[in-house]
Amino acid sequence: xxxxxxxxxxxxxxxFEVLRVATAIGISLLVALLLITFASKxxxxxxxxxxxxxxxxxxxxxxxxxxxxxxxxxxLSIAVMFQCNQFNMAxxxxxxxxxxxxxxxxxxxxxxxxxxxxxxxxxxxLFGVVLCVIPALMKVKWKANEVVSSLMLNYVALFFGNYVxxxxxxxxxxxxxxxxxxxxxxxxxxxxxxxxxxxxIFLAIIMVVVTYLFLYRTKWGYAIRITGQNQxxxxxxxxxxxxxxxxxxxxxxxxxxxxxxxxxxxxxxRFSWTTLxxxxxxxxxxxxxxxxxxxxxxxxxxxxxxxxxxADIMSRRSDVAxxxxxxxxxxxxVLIAGKMFLDTYKHKMIVKNSxxxxxxxxxx
Amino acid sequence: xxxxxxxxxxxxxxxxxxNGFVANKNVDFSVRKGEIHALVGENGxxxxxLMKILFGIESPDTGRILLNGQEVRxxxxxxxxxxxxxxxxxxxxxxxxxxxxxxxVMGIEPKNWFLFDFARALQMTKDxxxxxxxxIDPKAYVxxxxxxxxQKVEILKALLRGAQILILDEPTAVLTPQETGELFVQLKxxxxxxxxxxxxxxKLREIKEIxxxxxxxxxxxxxxxxxxxxxxxxxxxxRMVGRNVVLNIQKTPAEPKETILSIRGLSAVNQFGxxxxxxxxxDVRKGEIFGIAGIEGNGQSELAEIITGLRPYSKGSVKxxxxxxxxxxxxxIRELKTSHVPEDRMxxxxxxxxxxxxNLISDRYYKxxxxxNGLQKAKKISRETDSDISEYLVKCDGREQPIRMLSGGNIxxxxxxxxxxxxxxxxxxDQPTRGIDVGATEFVRKxxxxxxxxxxxxxxxxxxxxxxxxxxxxLIVLYxxxxxxxxxDTKNLSEQEMGEYMLGVKRMPPDQIGDxxxxx
Numbered sequence: 001x002x003x004x005x006x007x008x009x010x011x012x013x014x015x016f017e018v019l020r021v022a023t024a025i026g027i028s029l030l031v032a033l034l035l036i037t038f039a040s041k042x043x044x045x046x047x048x049x050x051x052x053x054x055x056x057x058x059x060x061x062x063x064x065x066x067x068x069x070x071x072x073x074x075x076l077s078i079a080v081m082f083q084c085n086q087f088n089m090a091x092x093x094x095x096x097x098x099x100x101x102x103x104x105x106x107x108x109x110x111x112x113x114x115x116x117x118x119x120x121x122x123x124x125x126l127f128g129v130v131l132c133v134i135p136a137l138m139k140v141k142w143k144a145n146e147v148v149s150s151l152m153l154n155y156v157a158l159f160f161g162n163y164v165x166x167x168x169x170x171x172x173x174x175x176x177x178x179x180x181x182x183x184x185x186x187x188x189x190x191x192x193x194x195x196x197x198x199x200x201i202f203l204a205i206i207m208v209v210v211t212y213l214f215l216y217r218t219k220w221g222y223a224i225r226i227t228g229q230n231q232x233x234x235x236x237x238x239x240x241x242x243x244x245x246x247x248x249x250x251x252x253x254x255x256x257x258x259x260x261x262x263x264x265x266x267x268x269x270r271f272s273w274t275t276l277x278x279x280x281x282x283x284x285x286x287x288x289x290x291x292x293x294x295x296x297x298x299x300x301x302x303x304x305x306x307x308x309x310x311a312d313i314m315s316r317r318s319d320v321a322x323x324x325x326x327x328x329x330x331x332x333x334v335l336i337a338g339k340m341f342l343d344t345y346k347h348k349m350i351v352k353n354s355x356x357x358x359x360x361x362x363x364x
Numbered sequence: 365x366x367x368x369x370x371x372x373x374x375x376x377x378x379x380x381x382x383n384g385f386v387a388n389k390n391v392d393f394s395v396r397k398g399e400i401h402a403l404v405g406e407n408g409x410x411x412x413x414l415m416k417i418l419f420g421i422e423s424p425d426t427g428r429i430l431l432n433g434q435e436v437r438x439x440x441x442x443x444x445x446x447x448x449x450x451x452x453x454x455x456x457x458x459x460x461x462x463x464x465x466x467x468x469v470m471g472i473e474p475k476n477w478f479l480f481d482f483a484r485a486l487q488m489t490k491d492x493x494x495x496x497x498x499x500i501d502p503k504a505y506v507x508x509x510x511x512x513x514x515q516k517v518e519i520l521k522a523l524l525r526g527a528q529i530l531i532l533d534e535p536t537a538v539l540t541p542q543e544t545g546e547l548f549v550q551l552k553x554x555x556x557x558x559x560x561x562x563x564x565x566x567k568l569r570e571i572k573e574i575x576x577x578x579x580x581x582x583x584x585x586x587x588x589x590x591x592x593x594x595x596x597x598x599x600x601x602x603r604m605v606g607r608n609v610v611l612n613i614q615k616t617p618a619e620p621k622e623t624i625l626s627i628r629g630l631s632a633v634n635q636f637g638x639x640x641x642x643x644x645x646x647d648v649r650k651g652e653i654f655g656i657a658g659i660e661g662n663g664q665s666e667l668a669e670i671i672t673g674l675r676p677y678s679k680g681s682v683k684x685x686x687x688x689x690x691x692x693x694x695x696x697i698r699e700l701k702t703s704h705v706p707e708d709r710m711x712x713x714x715x716x717x718x719x720x721x722x723n724l725i726s727d728r729y730y731k732x733x734x735x736x737n738g739l740q741k742a743k744k745i746s747r748e749t750d751s752d753i754s755e756y757l758v759k760c761d762g763r764e765q766p767i768r769m770l771s772g773g774n775i776x777x778x779x780x781x782x783x784x785x786x787x788x789x790x791x792x793x794d795q796p797t798r799g800i801d802v803g804a805t806e807f808v809r810k811x812x813x814x815x816x817x818x819x820x821x822x823x824x825x826x827x828x829x830x831x832x833x834x835x836x837x838x839l840i841v842l843y844x845x846x847x848x849x850x851x852x853d854t855k856n857l858s859e860q861e862m863g864e865y866m867l868g869v870k871r872m873p874p875d876q877i878g879d880x881x882x883x884x
Contacts, residue, residue, distance in 0.1 A: 217739050219730045226726060229715035236674060236704070236712040237726035238695030343382070351380045351425045 016346045021289065023342065024335035025303075028328045035327065036320050046318035053313035054306050062195025063309045064302070066267065070095070071301035072204040073259025074283025076211045077252045079292045081132075083215060084248035085228035088135050090150035091256040092280025093157030094128035096273060098260025100161045101127030103179050103271030106186040106264075107169055113185040120186050121203075121261040128257020129250050131157050136249035140242040158276055169271060178272035188266040198266035205298070207255060212294040214251065224248045256280060285329060288336055304329075370430075371397040371560050372418075372529055377427035379413050387413035388424070389584040395529070395577075400551060400561045402571040402592065405581035405604055406798065411564050414581070415531050418562075419451045420444040450522025451531040456514050460507035465489040467506055468521055492524050497553055512543035519550070523559075530554065531562045536570055548574050567659065568597040569867065580604055601829075615813045618837035620649035623882050624790050624821045625671070630680030632666050632845075640666045642845040644680070646880040650789065653812065653822040655836025655854070657829065659866050663845035664825045665707055668794045671823070672704040673697040674712075684790060698727055700790075703783040705776075707794035707825070713779040716768035720760055721749040723767045724782050748785075756781035757807060773804030780808055784815060791815060792823045797831060809835060829866075833857055840880060841865040848872065850880040 036050065037043040054064045077091040105120040134153055138144040169179035188198040215221035227234040227244045235241050259279060264271055286304060290296035307325050315322040335341050374393040380386050388410045395401045405411045416422040418429065420438040428435050431447055438444045444451070458467050465485040474484040489502035498516050506514060515535060522530055532551075536544045551561055551574060563575055571578060572592060580588045580603045588603050625648040632641040641663045648654045656664055669675035670682060673694040682689050684700050706712035714723050725745055728734060734741050749763040756777045760770055767775060776796070783791060793812060797805040812835060816822050826832040832839060833854055841849040841862065849865040849872045851857055864870040 213739070217742070219735055219740060222722070222725075222729050222740065226715050226718060226722065229717050230711075232711050233713065233715045233726065235694065236672075236706060238693070238698045239726070240693065240695070347380070347382055350382065351378075 016342060017291070020342055021291075021336060024332050027335060028331035031331055032324050032328045035324060036314075040318060040320050042318060046314050046320045049317045050310045050314040050320075050324075053317070054309045058192075059195055060309060060313060062192055062197050063312075064305045065192070065197045065201060066195070067305035067308055068298075068301050069198075069200045069204045069266065070259050070263045070277070070279040071282055071286055071305055072208065072298055073255055073262065074279040074281075075286030075290060075297040075301050076207060076283075076294055077128075077132075077256035077259065077280065078283035078287040079290065079294055079297060080211060080215065080224070080255060081248050081252035082287055082292045083228050084224045084245055085231070086136065086139070086245055086248060087147045088132060088150045088249055088252060089147060089280070089284075090132045090135055090153050090157075090249075091252060091283055092276050092278070093150075093154035094131045094253045094256035095260040095263075095280045096154075096161055096276050097127040097131050097157050098124035098257030099264035099271065099273055099277070100164060100260070101125075101257065102186075102261030102264050103169060103182075104164070106182040106271070107180040110183070111185060116183070116185040117188060117265060120265060121258055124261025124264075125254040125257040128255070128260065129253040132249045132253025132256065133246060136246045140245055154276060154280075162274055165271065165274065171270070174270060174272075176272065177274055178270040180270065182265070182269055182271075186265060187269070188262065196267060200262035200266040203258070203262055207258065208294055208298055211251075211255065211297075215294060220244075220247055224251075256283070285333055288333065369396045370394045371432060373430040374414070374418065375428050375430065377414065377417060377424045379410075379417060379422060379424050387584055388417070390427075391581070391584070391586045393579055393586065394589070395560055395562060397560055398555060398558055399576040400555055400563055400574055402575035402578040403562055403564045403581065404568075404571065404578060404600065409581040409604075410584040411581055412533065415451065415533065415562070415564065418444070419449060419531060445525050445527070448526055448528035449531065450525060450527025450529070452515065452518040452522060452533065452535060454533045454535075456518055458506045458514060458517060460505070462506060463502065464500060464504050464506060464509070464517055465502040467517055468492075468502070468524055470521075472525065488524065489520070492520055496520070496523060496550070496557070498550065510543075512539055512546065515539070515543075515547070516550070523554075527559070529560045529562065531564070533564045535563070536565065536567060544570070568600050571600070572597060613809055613813065613834045615835075616817070618652045618816065620652040620837070621819070623647045623649050624685055625823070626681075626683045626686075627671075628681045630667075630670065630677060630682060632663075632670060632675070632677055632679075634666065640845045641670075644842075644845070644847055646840060646847065646850075647882045648790070648821050648823055649882060650821045651816060651819050652837040653816050653824055653835055655832040655839030656823065656825045656842060657832045657836075657839055657862060657866060658827075658842035660827045662842045664827075664842055665794070666845075667842070668704075668707065668792055668823075668825055671792055672702070672706075698786075701786075701788055702790045702792070703727070703786055703788040704791070705779055705783050705793040705796050707798075709776060709779050714767050714775060717766055719764050720753065720758065720767050720770075720778055721745065721763040723778055724749050724752055724763075727782060727786055752781040752785055755785075756811075773800035776800050776808065777804060780811060784811055788815070788820055790821045790823070792825070794825045795827060796824070797826075797828065829859060829862060833859070833862065838880075840877075843868045843871075847877050847880070850877045852879060 033047065036046050040046040054060050074091065074095060077094065081088045081091070102120040102124040105123045111119060131153060135146040135150040138149050139146045165177065165179060171178060171180040188200050190196065190198050191201070215225065223234070223239050223244045224247065227239060227241050231241055234244070263277070282304065286297060286300040289300035289303070307328060311322040311325040314320050372395045374391065377388050377391045378386070379388040391410065391414060393414060403411050403414070413422060417424045418438065420440045420443055423439065429438060430436070436447055438447065459470070465482070468489045469485045474481040474488065486502045493500050498520055500513060500516055500520070506517065509517070519530065535547060539547060554561060563571070565571055575592045578590055578592050578595065578600065579586060580600065582604060628645045630641055630644045631639065634640045644667065656667065658664055666675060670677045673689060673692060677690065684697065684702060687700060689697050710716070725734070729740065734745060746763060753760065753763060758777045758781065759774050767778060770778070796808050796812065812822055812824070824832060824836055836854050838852045839854055840847045843866065848868065
């Protein structure tokens with residue numbers, strides 16, 4: 001009897017998780033399509049470019065894959081920290097600093113090809129770690145809310161980066177605010193001709209696997225997840241809660257840093273970021289869509305990349321602005337993050353199910 | 365029962381929480397005008413849920429509420445207040461930095477044009493305090509008040525808002541005996557003035573003292589409604605626990621060996637600055653079940669938390685295997701081969717969303733034998749999980765199932781499986797059978813005896829008098845943070861006698877209590 005009850009509520013729950021995400025995406029796309037239909041003079045043309053544009057040419061699809069890389073790193077970084085129930089927003093700053101660190105190594109040191117890129121990425125990771133670990137330390141030591149401290153730190157990272165760019169990396173011959181040009185030895189090679197898709201995509205996929213294994217197959221990942229789910233239980237079990245929180249932010253910072261480094265080395269020939277790139281923020285959306293599970297991060301990252309590129313193409317080929325993607329994103333976030341979405345329906349099912357059990361007298 | 369007298373009727377109330385837990389099952393509850401009505405039941409029996417529904421904090425899934433014969437819908441606390449229902453929560457809802465008068469009028473502030481009229485707030489507070497003979501200073505800051513006075517403010521606050529029915533959620537849990545006495549005088553005064561009071565408690569003596577009628581909840585159902593005079597404390601507790609099935613525990617006499625846990629002069633203060641443990645000293649030997657009896661809130665929880673490393677202590681010494689644990693991490697304490705079945709299993713015992721398997725390895729996942737090359741030995745862990753599930757008779761869909769989907773009894777079996785299978789030499793079990801069904805209770809008790817027979821020391825803390833007397837080989841009684849009795853042998857103990865010690869009526873002479881120290 002126990003089995004029967006558990007079975008049904010388990011089925012109800014897992015069914016609703018999938019249903020919630022699917023419904024949220026469905027509703028948001030529907031709203032977007034309606035908006036486009038009303039806003040455009042040629043809605044069919046606009047829709048065609050929005051939905052099919054990214055796969056119509058190899059170049060466009062290349063754009064999707066290019067965007068997929070940083071989005072995946074952003075999502076992974078956030079997922080590791082969210083799994084520990086730490087809402088560290090410094091992933092954004094870490095992503096930026098990762099790019100900066102890679103830029104410094106790229107123009108500052110001469111090394112053989114390959115090793116140079118690896119060193120630049122490693123330093124990027126280190127830069128990312130340094131930033132992300134600050135909110136964690138402040139949280140563990142002084143119980144400072146990590147959301148606030150990490151949000152503030154992003155600006156510290158940005159202006160530190162601007163300073164370094166202006167006074168240490170700046171190339172007066174570049175004609176714009178940028179570093180000296182990266183040597184070949186440090187750039188990530190393009191792997192699909194006539195697109196910008198670079199070798200960083202392999203690194204992204206490797207990191208998805210590594211992060212998954214780390215979270216679900218190692219003792220450290222276990223400690224992170226248990227601490228995130230119930231800190232009291234973790235403490236009672238003898239898990240060092242403070243060090244686990246710090247570990248998760250170190251891992252998250254490293255992933256964001258690697259992402260930033262990969263992006264800079266793969267997509268640009270100079271370091272020229274003077275604003276925050278935004279992939280850390282996107283990581284939040286992606287991680288929420290993927291239920292903080294690295295397994296689903298590539299899927300969510302691809303979905304978002306596709307939408308972005310589609311909207312971009314649409315704005316160039318029709319009279320609809322690309323901001324329509326922001327509307328889609330906003331609706332998805334509201335519907336998925338809103339814990340009560342579809343909850344009444346779910347609750348009705350559970351109540352009905354439980355009442356049947358009460359009637360049978362099996363629920364004691 | 366004359367329905368006309370009922371000022372409040374709750375009919376057929378069912379409440380299912382989003383996780384599928386059924387807190388109330390077709391509960392009927394009725395209160396007559398001008399009575400003090402006791403609502404009793406064990407933790408998790410559904411008392412709080414029922415009152416939350418009445419006060420509009422939770423909405424019921426079935427059933428209806430009648431006030432003076434009229435069906436009403438109470439969707440939120442403000443509509444409850446409108447209907448004349450007031451609630452005094454166990455944890456006070458007051459703003460400490462404001463004065464009593466300001467707290468009193470919060471939300472219904474008297475205005476002088478558009479400014480807050482403090483003088484009138486003072487007057488309103490004075491008037492209502494006088495009307496009900498409460499002695500309180502309206503200008504005092506709430507943060508400076510004692511717990512008892514804060515409670516008075518809460519009660520007056522409800523009365524000021526026109527409460528005719530007053531719900532008191534375990535009002536005496538935080539009070540000293542003197543404060544309790546004072547509260548009772550005031551409650552009787554309220555009753556005289558025609559107010560109806562719902563009194564939630566599990567202190568039976570207090571119920572006998574001031575309540576007129578009683579409703580008993582067990583496991584989400586109402587199991588009886590009666591006049592308090594007609595029921596003895598024994599009757600009430602029988603109904604509450606449903607102890608018609610007397611569990612006779614089969615065990616041989618204990619053979620105590622060397623001392624493993626040794627506590628000397630331990631004192632502790634809780635977050636309210638109240639002294640919860642006062643100069644406690646005792647020894648626990650291997651091969652015995654050492655019971656700690658007492659009414660809840662007499663220092664047992666704090667003692668358990670200190671022994672297991674969850675709570676720091678500054679005065680006294682706690683040694684496990686001759687090692688002072690004051691500065692040891694919880695992991696280090698566990699590595700001394702100790703384990704702990706916590707009182708609040710949902711908060712400390714499990715991570716609800718994690719699987720049964722993940723919950724079973726939380727104390728050992730990091731050990732060498734479970735890891736190879738940085739990865740966890742998944743197969744070994746699964747194999748051990750499966751054998752724990754079958755050995756400890758956990759009813760589930762398999763090791764991958766999230767543990768929150770199990771019933772309370774099965775969750776406890778998982779906790780017990782983890783804590784018992786690690787081969788502890790000292791184990792602390794705190795309320796091991798609270799709120800779980802009879803079958804699981806019997807199973808857990810048998811496991812405890814088995815562990816003792818294997819030579820481990822068991823410290824058993826239980827508010828269930830029957831359990832602690834039957835299961836323990838020797839026991840101490842805690843009253844207000846002090847040991848008031850020590851029984852080296854539990855054979856010829858009577859519940860009567862125990863009750864007297866637990867209520868602080870009797871107290872053994874110090875030398876007799878001192879026998880609990882075996883290692884000099």
